[in-house]
Amino acid sequence: MSAHALYGFLLVRRRRKVLRRKWYLFSFWIFLVWYADCLPDELFDDSTSTVLLDSDGNLLGAHIADDHQWRFPESKTVPYKFRACIVEFEDRGFYSHMGVSPSGVGRALWQNVRSGRRVSGGSTLTMQLVRLMRKNPPRTYSEKVYEMILATRIEMRYSKSEILRMYASHAPFGNNVVGLDAAAWRFFGRPANQLSWAESATLAVLPNAPGLIYPGKNHDLLRNKRNRLLNRLRKIGKISESEYRLALLERLPEKPHPLPNAAPHLLQKCIAEGKKGRVIRTNIRSRIQKEADFLLENHAQLLRENGIFNGAVMVTSVETGEVIAYIGNVVESGSEHANQVNCIDASRSTGSIIKPLLYGKSLESGTIAPSMFLRDVPSRFGNFSPKNFAGTFEGLIPADEALFRSLNIPMVHLLQNYGLTKFHSNLKRMGFTTVRRSASHYGLSLILGGAEVNMFELNQVYTRMAQQLRYGETSQLRLFPSEERDISEFPMNSGSVFAMFEAMLEVRRPDEDNNWHLFDSSRKIAWKTGTSYGFRDAWAVGVTPDYVVSVWVGNADGEGRPGLTGVQAAAPILFDIFQSLPMKTEWFQQPESEMVEVEVCSVSGHRPTENCEKQTTAWWPKGALQTTACPYHQRIHLNRQGKRVNSSCADPMEMQHANWMIIAPDVEEYYKKYHPLYKPLPPYLSQCEGANTSNSLSILYPDIGQKIYLPVGLNGEQQATVFRCSHSNKDAVLFWHLDGQFVQQTAEFHEIVVRPEVGKHLLTVYDTEGNKKSMWVEIVAGRIE
Ligand SMILES: [Zn+2]
Known part of the structure; x- marks a missing residue:
């Protein structure tokens, strides 16, 4: 070879070398670019169960994920015991390696070569996380290498505790249970952080062989694996000798526990409102929810015998506006009786349940004073002739009594006097969004159940009134702690609310009903019932300074039943629930600045004139001062024979004077039946002027x-x-x-x-x-x- 040729040869070789080096560098660069971007932003995008928690974070219920797996959304932490178990069982070097354990791989290779088959995976927990992420592809050597590379990348992006957390959330535990949280509930009926060492160890061995758990099969194998792990934990000092001995005695889970289902209608509502697949923290207090549910189901057993199948209960805290119990229906009634319908959100006829609001607004506006007489005679309003429930007419009736006895005619008179349109717009301002039609559409029957409301808004109105009275400001009801508190003022002043609640206290509970004697009557509760036309809806709502409870009972399909009245069907449930609630505050404080102490004619409930002989004092909301003085008691003159006289026919010196109650004859006819001491106005002496009036x-x-x-x-x-x-x-x-x-x-x-x-x-x-x-x-x- 000539020097020239040699030179050329060397040049080419050198060029090739440079080219190859460039190629390596380029490939390495490509690899780095790929490596940097080889993980998806989120490692997992599986659908998850919708999980409902109470105010303390306890599980109320869950709904299975779209792919029919019990896979709870990723939890924030892994409990200490399970962490110790899983690391000891799967990957002792977890906290020191970088995703791949060279000794582990070496050991696995050696074992596989020696046995001639694959017995050991040598996978770290991080590599197993990759396998979970990649949905368990077939195990090949190239796949293994790929897993190793991704594992190192995961270690660069996530901390050890995050890796463990993701692993625990996505590991399979057999059948359709995925993740530690779902597994703890399904196999042990408890949250993961309450598991014992034996239970944690049982779960730790499962992801490696998830088939071992169901249904009670391979128990010996599972027990051996668990016990071996417990033994290792003892050896490394995680558990003591005595803990170990006790743990060995624990039984293995037999069959999966059903998940709690304490608030199914609230869970469904959350899913329907776009919270599917999330962990939803609510304001529900589990104890109160369970107790209220138990009491509703108890009463529902009897109601079912009368063909009444559905019911709902809501309890709110006055202090916080939080909904602490939410029972949308009677689950026991079964799906053939529409137990899936959420009756809390259903619009139903109000019956009399909104009468207190009219009473309160009438006090505020000065239309009435608290115990002022209202007319209770057969009455006709256009083509509308309301009847009282009992079919009676008492002539005149104090407004507060008309309210707590829920008499219809006096309340319709009151609505007419107060103003239908005004009251209609009051209802809307108070927050009843279901009162959609015009005032004239409802007419005066608005106060007797012409309009529909739902329990949530009803409960909200009563809660806000209690808040107005206690705190001077109110907030919307909140189902979830994540909701902001929206502070506002209720459209009724505290004085009128107080007088309204006092009128609803009702010491005279109907004693003919046996359900009532059970109730501790020393406890003050403002309450009202409602019964809709045709016995379709029975309502009861009760207020204390601490709680508002509402109860609805009826049939979701609207079928009416005899005996389906607020007093008979709903009120006993209301009182049972109050009985079960802890009492904190006895009663509301009277809002001094909004009330005045006044003299009152104790018969008519008006401010007295000098002719009113029986007087008493009472606290009135200031608005009531606008009412007139007593028109019923007047001074009349009588002769010795008890005939009425005047100066035209008798000597004033001979006259006797008396204060007399004078009422219109149409009222008198009914009034005197109920008031035996009532004395009719004596007739005039015949020769008197005005005698022939x-x-x-x-x-x-x-x-x-x-x-x-x-x-x-x-x-x-x-x-x-x-x-x-x-x-x-x-x-x-x-x-x-x-x-x-x-x-x-x-x-x-x-x-x-x-x-x-x-x-x-x-x-x-x-x-x-x-x-x-x-x-x-x-x-x-x-x-x-
Ligand atoms: Zn009077």
Whole structure:
């Protein structure tokens, strides 16, 4: 070879060498780039179970993951005992290696070569994590190398405790149980941090051979593995000799435990609201939830005999606004009776359950004072003639009594006096989003159950009122600690709320019902029941300074049942639940600055005049001061024979004076039945002026025997007509009745607008002096030519 050729040869060789080195460098660079990016951002993207926790982090219930695995979302920590067990069993060098254990690999190779088959994997926990991440691909040598590379990369990105945490969360424990948390619940019925050494050791040997656990099969093999691990733990000093001996005696799990299912409807609600696959911490107190559920199920057994299958209970803390018990239905009733329906979120007719709100707003606005008389006579409001539940009429009834006895007629009068539209918008401002239609759509039946509410919002309104009274500010109910507290003021002042709660205290509990005697009557609870039309819904809501409890009982499909009333079906559950709650605060403090102490006529409940003989004192919310003084007690003059006289017919010196209760004749008819001591107004002495006062009242329109032609409008509605009266006394108050039903009272201008149906009607008008005029009126459809 010539020098020239040699030079050329060397040059080429050198070039090749440089090229090869460049190639190596380039390959290494490529490898580094790949290596840096060889792990996905998240190692696992499996679907997870939805896990519901109580306020202390205890499991309330869980829903299986989409791939039908019990795989809880990754936990934040691995309990100490399981950590010790898994490291000792799987990878003793875990805390010192960098993802790959050379001695482990060497040992495994040696064992495999010597035995001629694969007996040992030599995998570190980090490499096993890679296998879990890669969904257990077939075990080949190249796969093994790949796992090693990824394991070193994992070690660079994550701390040892994170690696262990991910491993524990994704390790298989047999059948469809994945991860330590689900395994602890499924096999031992307890959270992982409460497992014993023996239990932790049992779980630690399973990921290596998950088939060992089910169902009680291979128990000897499993026990041997567990005991060997326990022995090793003893040797390295993790457990003492006595702990070891005791651990050996522990039994292996037999069959999987069902997971707790303490709040199934809340769990479903969370899933439906987009919290699927997460760990959801709630404000539920497990003890209270269980107790309330137990009491509801208890009562439901009896209710089922009467064809009542569904019910719901909610308990909230007044102090925090937290929902501490949430029972959406009676699970025992079975799916054929729609036990999956969440009755807390269902809109149902209110019955009387919102009557206290009208009472409170009427006090605030000065429409009534707390015990002021309301009319309780047969009444007609347009085409609406409400009835009291018992079918009785008592003439006049104190407002607070009308509230706690839930009389319908006085409350409809009250709604009319307070203002339907105003109350309707109050309900919306208070937070009832289900009161969607217009005030005129509901009409005055709004107060008797014309509108629908759901339990959550109902409970919220009562909780906010209690908060308003206790703290002067309120917050929305919170199911989850993650929800922010939204502070606001309730649209009713504290004085009126206090008076309302006092009226709801109800010391006179119905004693004919046996369910009541069990209740400790020394405990103060403001409460109200509601029964919807057709016995479809039974409600009860109760308030103390600490808790608000609501109960609903009925059928999810809306079927009504006799006996499905708030008092009979819902209230006993309410009181049982209160009985089970710890009592902290006895009662609300009276809000001094918003209330005044006043003299009150103890009969009528108005501010007294000098004619009111029986007086008492009471605390009123300030708004009530706007009500009138007692119109019932008046001074009258009598002669010796007890006849009424005046200066036209008797010598003033001879007269006796008396304060007398004077009520309208239409009311008197009913009032006197319930008040045997009531004395009717004595008649005038015949020669007195005003004795023949029947002339002072006259019906101006219609005339006797007149037929009234009323055209029917395009919408089918009868046109209205106006009836007119006159009275010689300009201060007279007249009470108008149509067909025996009270329609309206008038003062000063005695006119009423009515819309009677076609046919004959009896019009009767009374004044307070006992005068009465009646006539038949005939309404004819069509137009007079
Ligand atoms: Zn009086």
